Amino acid sequence: MSDLTQSMRDVADRVYRQLDELLRPVEGPRGRVIDAMRYACLAGGKRLRPYLVMSSANLFDVKQKNALRVAATIEMIHCYSLIHDDLPAMDDSDMRRGRPSTHNEFDEATAILAGDGLLTEAFAVLADGATHDDATIRARLVLTLANAAGIGGMVGGQMIDISGDRSNLDLAGISELQRLKTGALIKFSCIAGAILASADDTAFAALNNYADDLGLAFQVVDDLLDAEGTAEEIGKPIGQDADRDKATFVKLLGRDGARNKARELADSACARLDLFGDKAEPLRQVAQFVVDRRS
């Protein structure tokens, strides 16, 4: 197992335990929504976003326990978005990560509430004094995450994605869609450490640039995997994007073009981190991992 794989597994384990602790089961009918939140959040997955949070925190003098709480919140937000995106009225996906999607395992109403619950809980965790002693940092985390997740970020991107116009998007349009729908949360993950450390503008700029390249590379590879992958490998039905005549990076650039684009972006992402020296090695490895991954 590579260092990166081992290190990602370690973070995934710690994030699992943190989420398990934050989302405790309760008795009675209210417990059902928490069970659904746990089902969606404790299912595994690569935990890429939490790994980015922990790796960006490691560039600075940030307490691990603080970073871990932020890592858990970004996963809550990511999982809420998957629950709602999978709903029949949205992408109508029966499967997620090789298991029934949340509305399929529970029911639609419970899945809607579980997503609402995760979104809300994420902000409660960030605003809690346990996340950082300094309330200015807690408020900044809340504001930055809300902007990344909201209408100027993920929700806005999903709106564009489900609108009928995607088949007409050009490269600029699909890059903008990606920047909102998946890029914004990746960017939050990359700068979370800098927020926790009250880092200077130079550090923020470097991490923002890294995140832009990484997020775009991630989406290009997602499109490649959708075009090339097998359902078994990626745990969800494949070819969905092509079936619906959606514009993708593969359609616009071809497979080789998309593959080259992803590699260029990963190289560019790594170069953004020069000022951090060796401390940024985990983030550089993530950029290569994102391009080389098979699922």
Next chain:
Amino acid sequence: MSDLTQSMRDVADRVYRQLDELLRPVEGPRGRVIDAMRYACLAGGKRLRPYLVMSSANLFDVKQKNALRVAATIEMIHCYSLIHDDLPAMDDSDMRRGRPSTHNEFDEATAILAGDGLLTEAFAVLADGATHDDATIRARLVLTLANAAGIGGMVGGQMIDISGDRSNLDLAGISELQRLKTGALIKFSCIAGAILASADDTAFAALNNYADDLGLAFQVVDDLLDAEGTAEEIGKPIGQDADRDKATFVKLLGRDGARNKARELADSACARLDLFGDKAEPLRQVAQFVVDRRS
């Protein structure tokens, strides 16, 4: 027009303008989700929760512009909950406030996203420096609202409400359901002014007790209106609760019993405010209004 009616209209107008300013329309396909958020938020309604925020702020030396932002966020959260509660998978309500509900006017996917967007935006507004200079207060507002809206509050209450068990609830059970589903947001509204003012524990205790009585009175009257009202008056189909064999305060106490209970609670709520003297008159008027309202 009574003083209270005039005063509630004034607040409603200001909240409308604040929401209009916070939720600006945008061009392009992303604009659709914002249009849906505006449709749900700018539709009118009594704006009871914002009025409670402004009235609790007026007990203390709180800047009007700060209180108004908080008033707008509680309305965003309230409207998000109405959008999601009305969805076909939840209460399946075609109408809301005498107009098509949001999923009926737009579509289900847009309605889900509009709810998600309002929930997220509310936390962005609270965490923004424009809401208060002191980040400790902003973080406390976020934490308190998230706890009120989440699994230990509104989301938890809605989960109980849609579970099959409601027909078996006794008075304690239905009071607990109300405390979570509607009471928690009313409580946040009542203590928001105290949070903005960093008030002392005595003030918080008084407002918490007032909110407990008021919230319960509000729900008892809601059940009465559902049993007695006309669809035209309350702007949604009536008799829904009875049709579904749900336990309500009217079923458990009878109409006269429920009416007496609501009056007792309103009197008790008013008595909780003695320490604030005349400044609390608007909050006392609200308690009477909640009991006397016909819609």
